[in-house]
Amino acid sequence: MTGTVFDTLREHEFFADLSDEDIGILSACATPAAFAAGQVIFREGGPADACYLILRGDVALEVTTPGRGAHVVQTLHGGDILGWSWLFPPRRWMFDAQALTDTAAIRLDARCLRAAIDADHEFGYQLLQRFSQVMTARLQAARLQLMDVYGAP
């Protein structure tokens, strides 16, 4: 199983240019995960104990507001990274995540990742650099959404 996970991480765009050694460290924290359509992956406020590399399927990030129900703020798809709340205190999920379709993912255990980062700062730098890029892209996308560019003139 580890071989498969290693290969999947190795081939993934997000981890391109990481050394085989770093992929090995990641693999030690990784397990395959599957979610059926409709299944909740995590809930807002719960402990952010993992992040997920979505391989196939679609996942909705939702916020629930009283009286308005669940509101999808973004959908993620094959190739996307789900979750970075594990990186920073208070390490709690900011959104609900729910599989919209049958979804296959690699689960990266947060405690294991943080221990690896503490033990090997170069690995940590490489990893955080990649997560920063995802966060920047999401921030830019969120700003564009907020601008409401298609809205009434």
Add this chain to the structure above:
Amino acid sequence: MALPDPLIAPLVPAWWPVRSVRRELADTVTLEIEPPPGGLVFEPGQFTMLSAFGIGEIPISISGDPGAPHALVQTIRSVGPVSSALTALRPGDRIGVRGPFGNGWPLEDARGADVLVVAGGIGLAPLRPVLYTILTDRDAYGRVSLLYGARSPSGLLYLDEIRGWMAGLDIDVLLTVDRGEPGWHGSVGVVTDLIRRASFEPAGTTAFVCGPEIMMRFTKQALESAGVDEERIAVSMERNMACGVGLCGHCQFGPFFVCKDGPVFRCSDMVELCWLKEV
């Protein structure tokens, strides 16, 4: 680029009957206008100046099929006095038409390679003729993807037609909305997110982009990051217009007159311009 002679004197509108009106969205309709026998030949990307009697005249892109010149099809979103009057027209009413004006999308450049059609909101209207043209000569192109974003599901234009394209194999369609609505099971996020989900070989890919200017700026950046050559990214610009034929200067944008030199520009031709806030 040689354009067909306008059927009408460029500065005097001809008054043609509206054949049918189709409500697309709460604020948007598609008019089918009846040109005289012989039809109105146009290139995808061209626009006409449409007038509502006694109110005014505005530029509107042609959104119909270039292969069916006997119907002039235009999709109009009501945002102000003239567009509101035009969207209130009924079958049988007369509408003032000048044109077609402007250049077209560089479809010739797109032949033989992959094509990305990236539209935001009403920006799909000027791009629909591109899709019709590609579909009539489908084998001349590589993979063709339509990446379409709107504010919400109820802001997506031509949904019936899009569903038809989704059911076929000729065009890969990816849709997204900024805000979901109950019953929407598709993507939520910005249109630029769709670029990395589309299948295309960046080298040689031609991208046709139309939507609000901010959306086009971000799309251009995302396309370039994905490896698409800026020479192969074409955008359609909007500026206020009066004459529509390069005489009055109303639509000036740097060294260009959008009505005559555009509305379609390659990003490489307006590197500094395209992405400045205002000129």
